[in-house]
Amino acid sequence: METGIAISFWILAAVTIASALAVVLFRNIFHAALFLVLCFFTIAGIFVILSADFLAAAQVLIYVGAIAVLIIFAIMLTRETQRGSPSGRLRLPALMVGLLFLATMVFIVVSTDWQVITEIPDQPTTSAIAQALFSGEEGFVLPFEIAAALLLAAIIGAIVLVRER
Amino acid sequence: MPLKTEPVMINFGPQHPSTHGVFRMRITFDGEVIVDMEPIFGYLHRGIEKLAESRTYTQNIPYTDRLDYLASMSNNLAYVMAVENLAGIAVPERAEYLRVIMAELMRIASHLMAVGALLNDMGAFFTPFMYMFREREKILDLFEMVCGQRLTYNYMRIGGVSQDIPEEFLPALKRFIDEMLGFIDEYDQLLAENEILLARSKGVGILPAELAINASVSGPMLRASGVKWDIRRADPYSVYDRFDFEIPTGKMGDTYDRYWVRIQEMRQSTRVVKQAMEQLPQGEVRAKVPLTLRPPKGEAYARIEAPKGELGFYLVSDDSANPYRFKVRAPSLINLTVLRDLCLGWKLADAIVIFGSIDICLGEVDR
Amino acid sequence: MGILEQFEQWLVNYWPSWAAYLVPPLVAFAILSTFILVVVMAFIYIERRGIGRFQVRLGPNRAGPFGVLQPVADAIKVLIKEDIIPAKGDRWVHWLAPIIAFIPALMIFAVIPFGHGAIFADLNIGILYIIAISSLGIIGVFMAGWGSNNKYSLVSAMRTVAQMISYEIPLVLSIIGVLIITGSLSMVSIVEGQHVPFLLLQPLGFLIFFLAAAAEINRTPFDLLEAESEIVAGYHIEYSGMKFGLFYLGEYTHAFAISAIVAILFLGGWSGPFLPPALWFLIKVFSVFIVLFWLRSTLPRLRVDQLMGFAWKCLFPLALINIFITGIEAIIWPNFPWQLLILNILIAALLIVLWSGFFRVAGERVSFERYGRGIAKGLALTFRHLFRHPITVQYPEQRLTPSRRFRGNLLVWDVERCNGCRACARMCPISIIDIETARGDKGLVVERLEIDFGRCMFCGLCVEACPVEALFMSRDYEKASYRRELLVMKKEQFVAAEKRPSAYAYPELEAEMPPQTLLAPPKGGR
């Protein structure tokens, strides 16, 4: 069983990275978006391996089912998608930001002291997540509510922007 | 900040399930909203008007069957009336009554098709269509009994009708008329109160009375816009002045009104048929007219209230056996000319429904 | 412990552990897919026959007894068709789309319990998994719409996204009421927690879920993706052969899945008295499906903006209110006694009545003012038609007698009487009567007669023109041939042909003919 999980992890990881690369490298943005979907999906697979089933389902539901679909929708509404993404003036700054981000990530990964937990993860995870999110003392109620308010503000903002008078 | 999107042009047809034949609309969309539309017809053009010029007056009768093939009897009637006007032929009374019965049955059949097809355009999965077809089938059975055909009747003759009705016809007709009223009530329930149908048709594709008159729209479409104009009343032909019936009119001229007017007209038609059945006199059904008729020089126009509107035939005779000019005033074609005005600003799905509510028959539009 | 684990335990004794780990799921998967396939075929059969009866038709009844093999015949037809890929389409996307559309529908079944322990994997996030997975199918539809390089399919793809995203929300929210009552996401515990079917305890939730689910699987009145009368076939317009088959299969598999989910969430899953659990489950699934196609055979389709309006203005707020009410009830009566159902049904009715006032179309209050009464009447009408006689006939075996004056597709020529006057040839509007005469002992004799029945329009004018009653219409109505020239009748054939003259233009012949079959109203029916 252990080896099975290891094998699937490596496969998933490889596919994730490959598809992530495809997203940035493909010229046809519709294809790029499809690879994004694949990438999100394999990440959900990794969650499954980590016994985070709730998280995996949420990942698929939100990232694949909603976010990726919206991205594709936006692409379809854009003109001349077939020709690929046009090269803008912001190429260099974008590269800089990307490199910076990569450096940060690498730094964090290297500098973190990764600990392997020996205890079996909570099963089922649903109630544990609920506890963490909603319980008052050590939970994240405040950030959760703030995020909700922020999203609401964003929705209203979007409506105000787009509304025709 | 308005969001700009690219307009898309889509060709609807000529092969498309809801163009009721081979008709093409070139529609430009902004999202799903129609910003421009151009009806293109002519895909079914057979040159009937020209063909008719090289055939005798009697030989042309089967050709008129092929104009509006959903209302062949009415076409026959309008044509033979034009010839009779041209040659000054009197029609026996019994034949006039038979003509009225046939024309009104034809109106019911044609309206049934119109309503059924409209529902199909709205996306009902053929069920109302099949029910309507069933009732129409009963009418076709009656026609078959009289003239031996179910679609291209070729029943009217210059100076009458081709043959008298068989004796089982009147009982069958009576039974049909009795059933028909109940049928209309029943389906009025199914359709006229259906929330989805209301939502799809109320206020959609409004044809103002003024535009309708200016565009010379006729038939149920005109009446749906609130104009009380029916040739059976305005310019009575045949024996229509002897019957008592109402002319239903709509209020707004939207798709729902067009649908509603058709339903009401079916009711009125059953009334006319009932009266005609009661008054039906005995006697000849066909005046003595030579098969190869040579009307005197001159011209004649005859018009009737066909199911789809004012159907007129204009004939010019040069004293030979063939008409010199044979012109059809096709109601479908003229009603179709307002399509663009009705559709602009509506959605793709509405365009189909509006188009269906005009109730055209491509055989007549393109001729 | 589920059947799967028991199987695995047993296998471990004989096979190496990795095989024991892998084989049971594979076996279960094979069984499950076969089962799904069989049920889907049953669905297709029932729907086609059922809609036939709703539409007073016979429905397909040729393949096998009662036509039960019709789905098989359909499948074979689809399989052997040519596979077409649009030249300017996106090859890979076009190719992958049907697979991506189909697999999620299949994956849903992993967590559907067919009975006690008869479940592939009892995930404790069962229902969440289903929602997540079923949102994947859109991507397939989407890819199909894009990859086909067709404007109709693109429009369809756009509609898909709008519709799916909108209806997913009320769908998910309507389930929450159920979850509050059972306190678990697992499908098995949802079934076990249902002492009263949640249909009664959560009437509003059920309605919302049912409507939103119908929209998810593109059933009428929400079938805008396919919208035959508008965008022809929508996203799968450019598909043929097996790929089309996959879409078709996926659609019905999804319908099966949704019916199963409705049965589990709201109808008590496999539980029921007397009958075996699996049978109960199937009965419930099939009844849900029958309601779905009953709707399909009755209702027209909504327009795209009405569809969105319905999701956002009707279902969405109602779903929120439902959660709220259920939450309050959970605080006051934590065990949800069955008496609550009266209260809940009342609340649901009240809310629907209130809400219908808000939903307007084109400035007029039309759509829901009647609280769906018109729709209910329509449904009742189509239901009544189930019991009426079909109007179609089983053609070659069962024949209708045409009218006595029928103008059939041949002419009957009486040589004895014909005097060769050629009146018929002159009368024919399209001049297809080719007749040559010679002088004989008693006037003219016809030497050559040819009529092209491929062109004849059976107007009957030639018969009327005949002065000596030698030409008749025939009462035959079958004529087919693979070659055009076989349709041309020669003189010898006319003489030799079996004569079934019709009474057209000769009413005196009518007396001895059988009466015409009329489409009579069925007994009992109006």
Ligand code: SF4
């Ligand atoms: S039935 Fe009409 S078309 Fe046919 S041969 Fe006779 S006249 Fe010509």
